[in-house]
Amino acid sequence: MNMKSLLALILIFIMFIQLSPAQSGSAVPNETAVEEVVLSFFNAMRDSDSSAMEAYLANDATLHTVVVSEEGKMMLRQTEIEAFKNSVAQSEAGSLDEQLTSLTVHMDGNLSTAWMDYNFYYNGEFSHCGVNTMNLMQTEEGWKIFSIVDTRRTEGC
Numbered sequence: 001m002n003m004k005s006l007l008a009l010i011l012i013f014i015m016f017i018q019l020s021p022a023q024s025g026s027a028v029p030n031e032t033a034v035e036e037v038v039l040s041f042f043n044a045m046r047d048s049d050s051s052a053m054e055a056y057l058a059n060d061a062t063l064h065t066v067v068v069s070e071e072g073k074m075m076l077r078q079t080e081i082e083a084f085k086n087s088v089a090q091s092e093a094g095s096l097d098e099q100l101t102s103l104t105v106h107m108d109g110n111l112s113t114a115w116m117d118y119n120f121y122y123n124g125e126f127s128h129c130g131v132n133t134m135n136l137m138q139t140e141e142g143w144k145i146f147s148i149v150d151t152r153r154t155e156g157c
Helices: 003-018 031-046 050-054 081-090
Strands: 057-068 074-079 096-100 104-108 111-122 125-139 142-151
Touching: 031 050, 031 096, 031 104, 031 111, 031 125, 031 142, 050 081, 057 081, 074 081
Parallel strands: 057 142
Antiparallel strands: 057 074, 096 111, 104 111, 111 125, 125 142
16 A cells, blocks of 8 residues: 555545544534634634624633733632723724734534634733633534633743
8 A cells, every 4th residue: 555545545534534423414513613713713703803802701601811910929810801802992903912922723523622822912012921721612602702711920931
């Protein structure tokens, strides 16, 4: 068997696994579709278009930041998603620029987690860097973000 035939056989096998009966009747989970939601979410943020951002969020989506308190303790700070969307809507278009430096997607059925490193610029000036994780679920309307967690630092970027 030559290399092309072996590669074709492997691709057919992978496609067969992805189209297994457990997923019939629903959209086939697709890493590219998840990546598109993540990138579209940040493009909408960059455009200060909170309505467009909302289209990518599930009802009751949450936003958290892992922070270190003044006493040096690790804490989880929650930001209400409405407050975040209002902040984006009130920003000048282009002033909030979150540039992803990597994006990895993991999937299991209708659940996906996207992990991304980023550099954040405010009005063209570097502000901070860190990592975002987004949990997404497959819905009838497509992939929706139901949880965002980030870290923020100014060193080691």
